[in-house]
Amino acid sequence: MLKAETLHERTLPASSRVFVVLPALNEETSLRLLLERIERAMLDASLPFEVIVVDDGSTDRTAEVALEYSEWVPLRLIQHPVNLGLGTSIRDGLLEAVRRANPQDILVTLDADNTHTPELIIRLVRMIREGHDVVIASRFRPGSRVRGVPVLRSLLSFAASLLLRVLFPIKGVRDYTSGYRAYRAGVFQTVLANEGEAFFDQDGFQVMVDILLKLRRDPNLIFGEAPMILRYDVKEGASKMDVVKTTKDTLALIARRRLGE
DSSP states (O other): OOOOOOHHHHOOOTTOOEEEEEEESSOHHHHHHHHHHHHHHHHHTTOOEEEEEEEESOSSSHHHHHHHHTTTSOEEEEEESSOOOHHHHHHHHHHHHHHHOOTTOEEEEOOSSSOBOGGGHHHHHHHHHTTOSEEEEESSSTTOEEESOOHHHHHHHHHHHHHHHHHSOOTTOOOSSOOOEEEEHHHHHHHHHHHGGGGOOOOSTTHHHHHHHHHTTOTTOOEEEEEOEEEGGGOOSOOSOOHHHHHHHHHHHHHHHHTTO
16 A cells, blocks of 8 residues: 655745656657746746657657757657657656756646647646646546547547446546546655556556556555547547557456456
């Protein structure tokens, strides 16, 4: 069981930094606009921030774009020589953020393809400062909007939400598969102190589900959600997700976790 933390440890000062982790695969066009929007949102809210781009074996200019922006945006680039999968990118990005963060800092993950509106970071940060440990940008809250997502993928996401809420209920959580989240840095610092990097043992899209299923072991953590605007209608290029493979991998993960593995 993870170590319980006091209310004092949860209280975040206004000066807490925000580390934005961006897993990216062939996103040179989208990344340019996204970094501009992140910078504008952070400056407008007077939030000290740092961006961590994880280039997962891109064959375009994703890495070059990140390096160009690092000249005026606080940005670190992690490069994988080949594509290793979303799970590995999330792991490497979060590990780098945790190494650089204080317990009161805030870690945010979101997609690099501009489908996630970065302006929502401000609300996620506010909820962490109000006392949450984990906040999810959710498709299943009043006020959320989804544009351009294929019907089949929407149905699978809704079915996954229902199944996971029945088998692994977490108070305050409806969207288990959303990759747009904020975490209090101390949560992962405690996890890594107790479990090490083996905590991150999924290499595919099911990593987002697995992180929640593992964090739910700690009854002291407070989870919350904010309504999200998902803009697949502005996405350039095809989705990186293999829907069939992701569905199979997620169902296999659910079965293992249900059996206590």
